[in-house]
Amino acid sequence: MEMPRETSQKIEAFFENIDKLTETHKNLICVGTFVLIVGGFFYFSYLPKTKKIKAYKMEYKTLSNDLRIARKNARELGKYRVLLGYKKTEFSIVKKALPEKKEIPSLISGISKAGLDAGLEFILFQPKLERKKDFYAEIPISIKVNG
Structure with a gap:
């Protein structure tokens, strides 16, 4: 695919201007472009993902703690069922006394x-x-x- 002539002339003029720059300026442009690309990636891609990861870690910690408590309660469920049976028996005895x-x-x-x-x-x-x-x-x- 061929570019329009006007666009092609603008690109050639741009590169001719760059050719006229000193080596130091060319290196600074390369470093600046690199910094912009890396900075853009860091700001727009890396930082938001690290924030999400941090939020997920906090949620994981909370859910892990909830799971630990639920497992502990599940282990003690039998004990509480027995205790409930005793309390129901006591209640029926006391209820008969009233x-x-x-x-x-x-x-x-x-x-x-x-x-x-x-x-x-x-x-x-x-x-x-x-x-x-x-x-x-x-x-x-x-x-x-x-x-």
Whole structure:
């Protein structure tokens, strides 16, 4: 493919001007061109990739730590399942010790009867509003006795 005549003349004029330069100037142009190429590569290619590598290393470190913790937890899973079984058993035992809602009136009358049997005179025996808790409800009672 042949270049247009005008472009060819410009290129020839450019190289003639370079031929007129001293050896020192030619060497400086070569060194400058080399520095521009290497600097461009470094700035536009190398630096962004090193930043990405650094970010990937940080992410790897975080994920490795998360994996280490997950593996440790997985090793201890059996122990926690056994512990959960014990806690469920304890909970069911304690839950049985708490009165059911239908047992509360008989429990209150039992407290009243035990007080009368002990010679106490009930001036005030007033159940208050139920307070809900996690797995149970409290029913506070105001009591005033003589005796």
